[in-house]
Amino acid sequence: MRSIITSLFIILLTLGRAAAQSDTLSITLENVPYPYAVIHLPLTIEGQDVRMAYMDVKPATPNGRTVMLFHGKNFGGYYWGDVIRPLVAKGYRVIVPDQIGFGRSSKPFIHYSLHKMAAMNKHLLDTLGISRALVLGHSMGGMLATRFALMYPQSVEKLLLEDPIGLEDYRTFVPYRSAEQDYPTELKTSFESVKKYYQSSYFTKWEPRYDQLVKIGAGVAQSADFPRYAKVAALTFEMIYEQPVCYEFGLLKVPTVLFIGKEDKTIVGKALLTDEQKAQHGQYKVLGPQTAKKIPQCRLIEFEGCGHIPHIEIPDVFMKALLANL
Template identity: 25%
Template sequence: MKTTVEERRINVGGLTIRYFTAGNDDDPPLVLLHGDGESALDWSWVLPILAATHRVYAPDLPGAGDSSKPDVVYSPEFYTQFVAGFLNAFGLRRAVLVGNSIGGLVALRFALSYSEAVTALVLVDSSGLGYLVSPFLSQLTLPWYGEAAIAWSKTPLGAKQRAWSRALLLFAHPTRVPAAWLAEQVRMAQMPGFLEATLSALRAELNLFGQYKVLLDSLPQLQMPTLVMWGTRDQILPKEQAEDAVKRLKQGQLALIPDCGHLPHVERPGLFAAVLIQFLDKIAY
């Protein structure tokens, strides 16, 4: 039977949040958090598969997709409190958290602060596990440089150029990028407030020299099962960060996705879902 994915909206802390959901209400909850400059659409290639065994929720984070874009500092702290509010809005006392890129950093921060609410943690090419990051991103933290990039990327031609530039950076095989992903990038770039929120989140996480919100020393505190999943050809964050992180986890597992970039759930959804399901099958809910 074909899984129905529903697009809905909910109020969280006064913000209108778009989210996608699928699965049975009686199944364990699974929350998917996308990366900076992305949207919940990223999960659409794996969400129906995961919904066979879980009630899945994939929100557009504030500032992204079709969610509200308030004029705030989009810091990891802000996003962490949003996740707390999102779970509370559904009455979810415990859930599996899956986070990609900055979504991974947010999931990790939430797990460290609210461990009793996290059944298991999955960090997908996650920020916060090492200082090194692609200079293509860190240079955007320079004064005025990011603002100039925003001004150009809001134009129709600039939005298309930005989408293809991101594809070259985020995927091992840019020519195979789904057309729907590229269209979403072009659409969002021209939405008021989206690029400003993206840049704010980037600057709250990075400086010119790399990441400064690194939580490696906190990893031994995690008690829940944790899967670290990484594309072997990630140009944003090197796979060595994953290998270092998993050594510090009490219940850590490492899964390297071969011939894949920063978004394995988009680039290799079948393998991503298979690895994640294998991990989830061993969780005691």
């Protein structure tokens, strides 16, 4: 009898540990479901062999056009599912890379650069035999998409920017912090800290379904490799701060559509600001129209009552607007 009780205790203990560990994520998100199969492109960067993850989703009845999706800093390809499916249904081939340092891609210690990222994505398109694409970038992906269009205008059929960051120069009002200084802050990542940030910046009203995004953002903090993840997060924060694109919007030579959630209040480095400074910056209802005037051939589409991620907060409304502007 005692042996049976002991065995049951061991089984329950094992199950309990497994349940606790289920919230721990690999820093390359292998245990996070992606909407489609993930492929890896081998690259060598600064002498390091790395792998760039991406999804290549092909329609049953192709229309001959391709859409490339660039994710934001706190996300990866996993959050594009509700955008990919309608696009594929309309005949578009959809390429969804996880940038190096993000998602299921490698997390090397390198000099992170929007120029370097743009070149890697151009290499991905070349490898796949794709000469031109509609490029949709969200948040940090919007900064990257802008840089990509500036570097490779011949490869961009249309530039689509969904609440891009970098509409203002953060260097002019956010105190400078190097990657080394930011690293200890990144190490403090928790479910509570991520949820607080998402609530204050990303969504107008919190819904339970957003908790899954928080779990992914915070789940890596329990990994033994989290210090590497945190260091890369600090390096990419430094990249965003030091490499603005807002002064180059007037140089864009491709048709552009700017999608803006009018309640978006995202600021990179927001925690370093006073409440008064927060009220003066990150106001997308003001930044959107200002930016649209800077960009030649730009169409501005604004969403009432929506924050930083329209494709998640108001997916049907966003997709209707996106499909109408392809």
